[in-house]
Amino acid sequence: MIRIGIILGSTRHNRHGDQVAWWVLDSASRRGDAEFELIDLRDHPLPHFDEAAPPMFGPSANEHTRAWTARIAPFDGFIVVTPEYNGGVPGVLKNAFDHAFAEWTDKAVAFVGYGVNGGARAVVQLRTVCGTLGMADVAHSVSVGVLTDFEDNTSFVAREHHDATLGKTLDQLVAWTTALTALRRPADDTAAISDRIDRLVECLRTKDLDGIGALYTDDAVSFDIEPPLRHRGRAAKLANWARVFQVFDTMSYEFRDLTFTVGADVAYGYGFGRLRGTLRTGEVTDGMWVRATLCLRKVGGAWLIAHDQVSVPLDIPSGKALVDLEP
Structure with missing residues (x-):
């Protein structure tokens, strides 16, 4: 089933938008043709756009941006609930759009505006922004007047024509x-998987066991380079990395030539991996290249690693591992 995010585009402490957004969510959730979820920009405080490169050129190095793009990536479409500030879009909402690119492209978007003029001018501006990002803005929209649709300028009252227009x-x-599913799915899922792998590399660098665990399924099976032949479950995988972390003072991990084939809810990839770092003894090790396989499964809209395997080639006559090969 398709997933649609309802973006609440105001973060002011006395905003009216939360009432409007919850009305949209309550009405939409009664439908049976899609799943709806509220995305509150208060939960994703973003600085003024400060990226080293535009988001269309790849994942950000900033954690706040990565968290935001990971939040919106799983959704297939959006409803934007927006106020109108001085005849235009709130800065915090425009800033949120600017922090992502691939996560918006080839997705449909609808608007619910509120303000003195029903948010009409903010919606007009957002149509231009969303079109530039490769989104398809639907013709119907909802306009809520703060002077006519809020009792005592405080409580929103959804009238019959609001319900009809929202429908x-x-x-x-x-x-x-x-x-748009056929256009959207491969690019969205490939980007989401790439973000997951980047997150794994970052968690290894910082020795973040909880972060690594969040990237694996409960029943993950790992064919790791150390015995036994099979490690079953998330806890077993984390125990392996915990032992590695005890050996290294600082460390890094690199994937090379990692290529994924992505299906509707299953993906697999293969390439090469290398662990480097400084041991607790002070010795610097450059590690070795291993062959790496990763299989992911979509769980609750998020891609999680269900299986991984690493191996090194074997010299059959001598029975020795070949640890000096380069990709």
Whole structure:
């Protein structure tokens, strides 16, 4: 089933948007043709765009950006609930759009505006922004007036025409989101998997066992380079890395030539990996290249590692591992 995120585009402490967004979520959740989830920008505080390169050129080195792109990547489409500030889009919302690229492309988007003019001018600006990002903005939208649709300028009252307009907007959004699936899925999933692998490398560098564990399924099976032949379960995989962390003072991990084939909910990849670092003894080791295989499964919209395997070639006559080969 397709997943649609409802982005609440205001972070002000006395905002009206949370009432509107929860109304949208409550109404949408009664449908049976999509899953809906609220995405509150308060939960993702982003600085003014400060990336070294535009997001279309690859993953960010900044954790706040990586967390934001990981949050929106699994969704197939979006509803943006936006106020209108001085005739335009709130800066925090525009900034959130600017921090991502591939995570928006080939996805449908609809708008629910609120303000003195029903957020109409903010919606017009957002259509231009979203079109530039390769999104398909649906024609129907909802306008909520802060002077007419809030009792005592405080409590939002959804009127009959609001419900009807929202229904038409959701109908169109679901239809367009479904129609764009063939264009969207490979790019979105490949980017999400790439982010997962980048996250794994970062967790290894920082010796973050909890972070590594979050990237694996509960029933993950690992054919690791050390015995036994099979390590079953997340805890067994983490125990392996815990032993490695005890040996190294500082360490890094590199993947090379890692290539993935991605399906609807299963993906596999292969390439080469290398562990380097400084041992507790002070000795610097350059490690060795190993052959690496990674299999991932989509669980709850997120890609998790269900199986990994590393190996080194064997010289058959001598029975010795060949640890000096280069990719």
